[in-house]
Amino acid sequence: MNAIQRLGVGLAALGRPAYINVGRADELPPDRSMEAMREATWNVLDVAYSAGIRWVDAARSYGKAEEFLGGWLSARAPEGVTVSSKWGYAYVGEWKTDAPVHEVKQHDLDRYRAQYEETRTFLDGHLSVYQVHSLTGDSPLFQDVRLQEALAESAADGVQVGFTTSGPRQPETIRRAMELEVSGQRLFSTVQSTWNLLETSAEEALREAHGAGLRVLVKEVLANGQLAVRPPAAVRTVASGKGVQPDALALAAALSRPWADIVLVGAVSTTQLVANLAATEVDLDEDEVETLSGLGVPPESYWADRGALPWT
Secondary structure, three states: OOOHHHEEEEOOOOOOOOOOOOOOHHHOOOOOOHHHHHHHHHHHHHHHHHHOOOEEEOOOOOOOHHHHHHHHHHHHOOOOOEEEEEEOEEEOOOOOOOOOOOEEEOOOHHHHHHHHHHHHHHHOOOEEEEEEEEEOOOOHHHOOHHHHHHHHHHHHHOOEEEEEEOOOOHHHHHHHHHOOEEOOEEOOOEEEEEOOOOOOOOHHHHHHHHHOOOEEEEEOOOOOOHHHHOOOHHHHHHHHHHOOOHHHHHHHHHHOOOOOOEEEEOOOOHHHHHHHHHHHHOOOOHHHHHHHHOOOOOHHHHHHHHHOOOOO
């Protein structure tokens, strides 16, 4: 699989008017109406598909992302596209950038069943992977056998069962989730986790997951835009030497990990996406990999800083 085929488009920052990505605001339509955001989403998807990207990732909590994606799939009828989405969070922002709360998390059987039907309605037969959204060690899912069994039943619909992780204890969550079984079969076949040059703590656990046969998706590779807008000096230096911008270098670092099956980009405009695609032309040598590998910060610090990013 070549580099472009290992990229996917994530719709977290396109399906709703507010999100935490740095450097997003100037790339979006000024009014951020539903119609304008739908057009921006379709534009990104058109360019991504033309470039050879065949994976798109959404979630119930990404505002209108599933609806926008479903409309694009119906209108364009693209071939060979894999669609993943997520359940567990509900969008409650009412399409306001200044909403006091934008999403609410709930991992239980009722939420899963309701959101699974909603997702299937919007994506109309295109859903390939359905993931638990931001699984953490304290999630009720780990004790809820009925919920685990319900998740396993989706395999009968031809849908793979996956989970995503967030927070400073991603490695523990990944390893624990990998052990879950229903009727003697491993419950999860995909994992999507945060990995970037600043937050590398999940790397070994993701390597183990890949080795065990799970498909590994990597998210937040640009650290919610921070590695593009305000990257460390070492990133700027290596990027300059390669003739690319910091965003492409950060994505190339993720692509250099053999355990990363799909690397998600969160571009909100075709300009951002084209800049991101330069990552596929970057080859990092051992010295450059070593230089970049020293940029990681303690996960507790990283996630505290991420939690302080404003929704704008």
